[in-house]
Amino acid sequence: DTGVSQDPRHKITKRGQNVTFRCDPISEHNRLYWYRQTLGQGPEFLTYFQNEAQLEKSRLLSDRFSAERPKGSFSTLEIQRTEQGDSAMYLCASHKELNTEAFFGQGTRLTVV
Amino acid sequence: GENVEQHPSTLSVQEGDSAVIKCTYSDSASNYFPWYKQELGKGPQLIIDIRSNVGEKKDQRIAVTLNKTAKHFSLHITETQPEDSAVYFCAANPGGYQKVTFGTGTKLQVIP
Numbered sequence: 655d656t657g658v659s660q661d662p663r664h665k666i667t668k669r670g671q672n673v674t675f676r677c678d679p680i681s682e683h684n685r686l687y688w689y690r691q692t693l694g695q696g697p698e699f700l701t702y703f704q705n706e707a708q709l710e711k712s713r714l715l716s717d718r719f720s721a722e723r724p725k726g727s728f729s730t731l732e733i734q735r736t737e738q739g740d741s742a743m744y745l746c747a748s749h750k751e752l753n754t755e756a757f758f759g760q761g762t763r764l765t766v767v
Numbered sequence: 768g769e770n771v772e773q774h775p776s777t778l779s780v781q782e783g784d785s786a787v788i789k790c791t792y793s794d795s796a797s798n799y800f801p802w803y804k805q806e807l808g809k810g811p812q813l814i815i816d817i818r819s820n821v822g823e824k825k826d827q828r829i830a831v832t833l834n835k836t837a838k839h840f841s842l843h844i845t846e847t848q849p850e851d852s853a854v855y856f857c858a859a860n861p862g863g864y865q866k867v868t869f870g871t872g873t874k875l876q877v878i879p
Contacts, residue, residue, distance in 0.1 A: 658810075687866065687867070696773075697869045698869075699867075699868070702866055710866060745811075755801065755813045755816065756801070756813070756867060758803075758811050758812065759810050760808075760810050761810050
């Protein structure tokens, strides 16, 4: 499978716990995005990377959220001290060059109970 | 930053009829406009895109039009089929190092 891969597909966690998601982009895609999507809404931008550099982070993202892409390949998104409002689908996307098609993963559905 | 508005939020059509979804954007620097289809439980998938140097693009039953002056673009699906039922998102990309901004989505239901 050469598409964008996300792990896990589903995560249920208790409020206050930390969670970490992983995204493996398509090989050689230098741009990687994280989005959050709640039911009935479009993907909401969280952050994106050009290779290993984090170029932009949404102002909506609290300090509890952090993302890394240490070697310019896979990326992780960590949420600390989860809250019920963090329940959503977390999507990862990648693309190779500017203004080209972005490929999305299947997403990680987070449920905070 | 870029702001994208999308209408309608829901759309029901009879099988065989056409469906039109409209989007407006705010940043005149945006020069790439993709459309995505999202089926239940899956990530969005690109169905068609258009660049700012083109006014219209067609791919079988799907077409997209772009009016740069008015800053709006539209998705047209002709001869709709039940498998077209999904949520459709428009997006705008100002280019450079700026992010892609999505609309809020249109839930299309094709009634057999």
